[in-house]
Amino acid sequence: MMILASFIDLVSSAGLAGVIMLGLGTVFAIVLLIAHEKLKVEVDPKIVQIHEALPNLDCGACGFAGCGGYAKGVLENPELIGRCAPGGPEVANKIAEILNLQVSSEGPPQRPIVHCRAHTGDKTYYAEYHGIASCTAANALANVQACKFGCLGFGDCVRACKFDALHIVDGLATVDYSKCTGCTACSKACPRNLIEMVPFGHENMMTVACSSRESGKVTRSMCQVGCIGCGLCAKQSDAFAVENNLARMNYAQYAPCGENEAALNKCPTGVIVYRGKTAPAPREPKAKKPAATKA
Amino acid sequence: MDTVYILITGFISVVLINNLVLTKFLGICPYLGVSGRIDMAFGMGLAVTFVMTLSGTLTWMIDHFLLMPLGLEVARYVCFILVIASAVQLVEMYLRKFFPPLYDSFGIFLPLITTNCAILGLCLFLNLWGVNSLIEAVVLSFGGGIGFTMAICIMAGIRENLQMVDVPECLQGAPITLITAGILSLAFMGFAGMI
Secondary structure (H helix, E strand, O other): OOOHHHHHHHHHHHHHHHHHHHHHHOOOOOOHHHHHHOOOOOOHHHHHHHHHHHOOOOOOOOOOHHHHHHHHHHOOOOHHHHOOOOHHHHHHHHHHOOOOOOOOOOOOOEEEEEOOOOHHHHHHOOOOOOOOOOOOHHHOOOOOOOOOOOOOOOHOOOOOOOOOOOEEEEOEEOOOOOOOOOOHHHHOOOOOOOOOEOOOOEEEEEEOOOOOOOOOOHHHHHHHOOOOOOOHHHHOOEEEEEOOOOEOOOOHHHHOOOHHHHHHHHHHOOOOOEEEEOOOOOOOOOOOOOOOOOO | OHHHHHHHHHHHHHHHHOOOOOOOOOHHHHHHHOOHHHHHHHHHHHHHHHHHHHHHHHHOOOOOOOHHHHOOHHHHHHHHHOOOOHHHHHHHHHHHHHHHHHHHHHHHHHHHHHOHHHHHHHHHHHHHHOOOHHHHHHHHHHHHHHHHHHHHHHHHHHHHHHHOOOOOOOHHOHHHHHHHHHHHHHHHHHOOOOO
């Protein structure tokens, strides 16, 4: 009987508490409802539409903090259409449709190219690095590896990539072009500025995978597969030009033709390679001629 | 005259001597989180003051006219949180409508006023201090808000100056902020026993 009585007591007082909570809750709900109606903020429906059209990855490739910021920005300044790298031309067209605009030029998508092709075995090291495993930290140290321009292989770009499209393969940052969205995060992350955003007009692009501006002799002494600035490629094809001991491809001029193919085959160090979804493996460097000995 | 004297001493007490942040260590989250710039800190202080005054008054009324006569003191926490959450919602809507830049700069810290323990702490202290009149409750909750604003503004001022100081590398960021907060608390201990 005692237990029953205390139980009834508990239920009756708890019921009162419940009623009070319910009453308070209702009062506040009504107050907030009125406030919500009175203090409504009109948001441009176009912003909502644009935001829905965006991929919502918040990658920051457009220069805004997230997709919400870009949606606002692009409405105020329609010149920013096409900044959404993961969305590409599709999203640009959708935004243009919402804003009643025509997108004039649809360039090829931008994709990153790593301007280095030296794997661990190709590089020369003066010492072993046992510091913080980050390229930015390693780059602050002189002579981490012989080549001051090449890929350090600690994967700052890999950590920057939100799409799992970059991996360190045997000491070299390698782009998986089937996953890449062209968000430019990797090119910003690389402390040696090795990763360049390139208009990818074809499935595979030819490129000079080296950034060494050292003279040919010095480059050769440090790396098996560096560009020595010999200019053989520029003689074969107009798409190549040598500047500061370094050959560079003019990507706008590139087309898969015989001249470029010849340049690739002539290259003494094999630094001209294909990059892309179905790129063939890079060529081996030609055997170094034995240096002419003084008689 | 007597009531006025009690109100003034109560106000000074809650601002300086029993400052919620510096002596009770409540509301540390926004105190360290939003004290980077003095204008933002001031805005945050005002928002907290508003919420604190509103919820302190309302909770005192609910406590005295509803919960205590019915012997439902156990339901205090739930009721108080309900009041605070509603007040924060109100402030959020108001700021979004009339001060959009401030609303944007607050970000997550504005809804987080809901869980600002300084506010719930003050609502519970009003009962603990034995506040018996409505006007006293209003003045004390307003004073609590002013005390918070003062503390966060002092902190923001110091932190703005710290930006230009060569802080040892191991103390940069959060450690120097916590040390500053500690020294500030020590300084405010000097007010103890003033009234």
